[in-house]
Amino acid sequence: MHSYNLTHLKQLESEAIFIMREVAAQFERPVLLFSGGKDSIVMVRIAQKAFWPARIPFPLMHIDTGHNFQETLEFRDSLVAEVGAELIVRNVQDSINAGRAVEEKGPNPSRNTLQTITLLDALEELRFDAAFGGGRRDEEKARAKERFFSHRDEFGQWDPKNQRPELWNLFNGKKHIGEHFRVFPLSNWTEMDVWQYIAAENLPIPTIYFTHKRKVVNRNGVFLAESPFITLMGKEKYEELDIRFRTVGDMTCTGAVVSQANSLQDIIREVAAARVTERGGRADDQRSEAAMEDRKKQGYF
């Protein structure tokens, strides 16, 4: 007799599909927030699976900081074309021009926090009542308490003190007018799950995830890519290294890692090795992904 035991990754996939279908049923105007990064690539794949053979019944929306890697934008457009989804782009630059957001000062002004303004304006303008995000509970401690269906008040704010209990697989998406939900179908996935899924599903990802030669500057231990948005300070200079990125966000705060990883298999090894490194106590190792994340947390957000 064969086993009726679904593997963990299949269970996570099924859970995410279930959540997406619930959102499509419980909300009038959902939208999938899409950055072109690995988590949102998985999200698009899950959305395809959830509604196949029909098309994804909601648009994708990219909040463009204007500081994106060109490779990511090209990838975004080709994926959207292939999937046949509707893409909405809202620009942080427009929010700045309209006086809604103010550019940060300093040698590498980041637009990460400004994105929130553009996002909330877009949700309100387009009357979206549910926005899918690729957030995972393993990313950080506050996220460990996040719900699948996360309620936002009329100001778009999260109130961690007043979250709805979430039991079984019964999701309560009821809301008052003007409120919305953020929904995180990948809540129970880990970084390793995401990479394994991308490999198992053979999903294309932007080229900047793989090793390439690029001019970077070492700023406080973080390698930042050469870009017009960064001003060199003091003795800083660009050097060309073999690097890759592990996230594809804003160029001003997305650190590169020195890496020769040339394939998904290499990346998976690196993610696993990062754990070994951390286990072994070599935090200074440049491949240590958590250390990079930690620096990002301390310095950039």
Add this chain to the structure above:
Amino acid sequence: MEYKEVDNEQYLNMDLLRFTTAGSVDDGKSTLIGRLLYDTKSIFEDQLEAVERASKSLGDGHVNLALITDGLRAEREQGITIDVAYRYFATPKRKFIIADTPGHIQYTRNMVTGASTANLAIILVDARHGVVEQTCRHAFIASLLGIKHLVLCINKMDLVDYDQAIFLKIKDNFEQFSSKLLIQDIRYIPISALKGDNVVDRSKVMDWYQGPTLLYTLENVHIASDYNLVDSRFPVQRVIRPQTAEFHDFRGYAGRVESGIFKPGDEVLAMPSGFTSKIKTIETIDEKLEEAFPPMSVVMTLEDEIDISRGDMIVKPNNQPVSGQDIELMICWLNEKKLMLNGKYALRHTTKEVRCIVKDIRYKVNINTLHKIEDDLTIGLNEIGRIHIRTTQPLFYDSYKKNRSTGSVILIDEATNETVGAGMII
């Protein structure tokens, strides 16, 4: 640097165990989780360094593993309600999801939430104090929520000289109580989360204990048979009609198999219409399946065009759930605003939403003694009782004991939209 080879095949074949941890305030739960994460090498270096620094600044002589999970500590200072936190780790055998339910305010609410999706519950007992009121409460909730496996960890054995007699006495005490519970599989492990005895590594001191360690237990507990593979239930989430050239006449029913097994060719019955048909295909984007079992999300097509929409349920004609509007529930109340007799609530059950009225409060349960309370029928936050409700439309349900998915409901306050009650159908 040398890479550790990742065995993809092994990774993809891992199964998943969801467990919840419960304990009183100072029984070392955070230390235990910290120990599991630490000894399975699931902690990142930067996290560990932070803990080492914090331990030093607190004057601890050793690395205080409790600090690994206590990101909550800062949150408490900021006045954020203590809440269920989810944590993840994996060994080559399994992936684990821990629903970590802190042990004080709103305890019942958090534990019920964490337990609702768990396969297994770990309950910690302080070896110095033995079985206390809270131990019984936690065990009762685990039992009520249908958890099939319970591990009683008798912790802090290092503080009682690793005395076997103490372990046996606590085990004996709990066995007397647990005869009232529905949980068949109860295990007892003497541990020291602080020193690491019998958590991941076998204790070098307690040679009188020959049973498995906690991690070995978590890795090997048999959960495949926990799913109900008998009663086929497929609540419809969505009707899929692409209306494209390629899939012109396609009409599929999207949903997740909640229990039982479905195969193409099976005769099925749609509730509430009562029409029968045969399964034509069970599909996903990847393949046509020969069978579907829980918890797979699939699309089902039928031989005949019959009226089915979201909230309906596809079942087998010879094994149907109960269809009814008068329902008896055990309810756990989750909100400061008390349960109202004759109050009306929105109710969610599988993919269906209806309204209901609370017709009667039968009794309240003293969750420490399991005695019925019949002279005080107010059910407030963190209290559990039995109620009778009437719904506006029939639900297609099974008892919670038989089927967690088709036996559970939530009640929603229609004014605030908050989830206020968690109900288990009797």
